[in-house]
Amino acid sequence: MPHAIVIGSGFGGLAAAIRLGARGYRVTVLEKLDQPGGRASVFRQDGFTFDAGPTIVTLPKLFEELWSLAGRRFEDDITLKPVEPFYRVRFDDGETFTASRDPETMRREIGRLAPDDVDGYERFMAQSKAIYGVGFEQLSNQPFHSILSMAKLLPELFRLKSYRTVYGLAASYVKDPRIRIALSFHPLFIGGNPFTTTSIYCLISHLEREYGVWCAMGGTGALVQGLAKLIEVQGNTIRYNQEVTSITVEGGAATGVKLASGETLAADIVVSNADAAWTYRHLLPAEVRRRWTDKKLGRARYSMSLFVWYFGTRRQYRGVPHHSILLGPRYKELLRDIFDRKVLAPDFSLYLHHPTATDPSLAPPGCDTFYVLSPVPNLAGGVDWAHAAEPYRRAISDFLGRTVLPGLEENVVTSRIVTPQDFHTRLRSVLGAAFGFEPVFTQSAWFRPHNRSEEVDRLYLVGAGTHPGAGLPGVLSSARVLDSVVPHGADLA
Ligand SMILES: Cc1cc2nc3c(=O)[nH]c(=O)nc-3n(C[C@H](O)[C@H](O)[C@H](O)COP(=O)(O)OP(=O)(O)OC[C@H]3O[C@@H](n4cnc5c(N)ncnc54)[C@H](O)[C@@H]3O)c2cc1C
DSSP, X not given: OOEEEEEOOSHHHHHXXXXXXXXXXXXXXXXXXXXXXXXXXXEEETTEEEEOSOOOBOOTHHHHHHHHHTTOOHHHHOOEXXXXXXXXXXXXXXXXXXXXXXXXXXXXXXXXXXXXXXXXXXXXXXXXXXXXXXXXXXXXXXXXXXXXXXXXXXXXXXXTTTTSBHHHHHHXXXXXXXXXXXXXXXXXXXXOOTTTSBGGGGHHHHXXXXXXXXXXXXXXXXXXXXXXXXXXXXXXXXXXXXXXEEEEXXXXXXXXXXXXXSOEEEOSEEEEOSOHHHIIIIISOGGGOSSSOHHHHHHSOBOOEEEEEEEEESSOOTTOOSEEEEOOSOSHHHHHIIIIIOOOOSSOOEEEEOGGGTOGGGSOTTOEEEEEEEEEOOGGXXXXXXXXXXXXXXXXXXXXXXXXXXXXXXXXXEEEEXXXXXXXXXXXXXGGOSSSBOOOGGGSGGGSOOXXXXXXXXXXXXXXXXXXXSSHHHHHHHHHHHHHHXXXXXXXX
């Protein structure tokens, strides 16, 4: 059987390994860390279980497909539970907006805050559905190797107003500033500024309503472990604590990899799930790169980063939902600070994750597990996180204590912080960007690093930095694209 090497075991790498295993390859996954999952790795501390990254699971069918490719049934290994309502948005004045799956409940909630926006909301949802049909069903599944494939879709993208931004499109349907925010913040989950991200990402509203918002019992880590097990079931291997330092190239084709230990491994194909910019900047020699030169990578726009505080409390906070968005006093200007000015603002908007609201097994009895994340500038902003982290955490803790988690600071029994510096050093992400390249139109589809490398043969890319982009549906789709660009193993044998 031909040998495939997959660099990295994020969701994209795990999915790629399973797809290659099902298509006649012997697969070796090489992972720098001591566990699978990448951004979705798990840590356990003082009896609490923390998912480090993704918590909102959408489009379960993408996971089910991987299980069936490995000859197993998804529901035998994983229990998904619907999260309903989806999330609660809390505005700075204390008013809230609860998003749920049921259209009638949503109409009532919009009507409660802004009766004049109910019609506009309905029309926005119809537009979101139309965008989903093209943006997800047609765009995410196909490779964009040629500019022609992009050109063919342009009339359709124009018809769907993709030249507008997510916020711009939402604001063209509804007037209330709070509803505009509630319908437009989603790009922040995939590294985009709602004021610059193409309105293609308005598809998320339809995707959530049509397919639901889910969480895995046992945490997102259960999905990671499940995928790692499928790789084993296929007879393939994941090797941990193995950092790839270069991709070897001969005669214009990838021939294998070199590890930090000095070991070299030969392969018929190489798939990189490492950060796409890092792959080109650090793993592939400059002399073989024509498109992704250091200069182009230096000029690219990288997503924002994240400050994440994981904490466990000795008491339970009943009534705090599984997912909350806690908005500060500023929206557009805060986003400008994060994405454009790249300064660490004194105010923030937060996402609060409270998994024990659904699955108490993630904390000791009577306790609660949380994480709170704040979008912050990537390392291009030059923030000195060694000094900034603790005062920033304290400010967030004070805010949470004043708003949704009274008495927080006295009740914290375990705590851990992740800063943009960790995205850089631990996950090897250029500028510590949490989501790779920023999802602006000029860095999407054909303009993004292709799934079949433009630089050398037999090299492929999956994960957040390549097409279609970040988020679980995006990275799982990037692996699905491989099926149409990687030759079947039997053709290489
Ligand atoms: C805090 C946070 C919350 C999020 N929440 C959500 C959410 O709720 N829902 C959602 O859909 N998405 C969410 N996302 C986005 C989503 O998690 C990511 O887009 C996705 O997990 C990235 O997967 P990936 O395949 O790109 O791989 P990554 O997770 O980036 O993994 C890449 C792997 O490659 C390894 N690696 C890198 N370089 C090398 C090397 N040289 N040699 C060997 N190994 C290497 C790394 O160690 C890592 O394990 C969130 C992200 C973060 C950070």
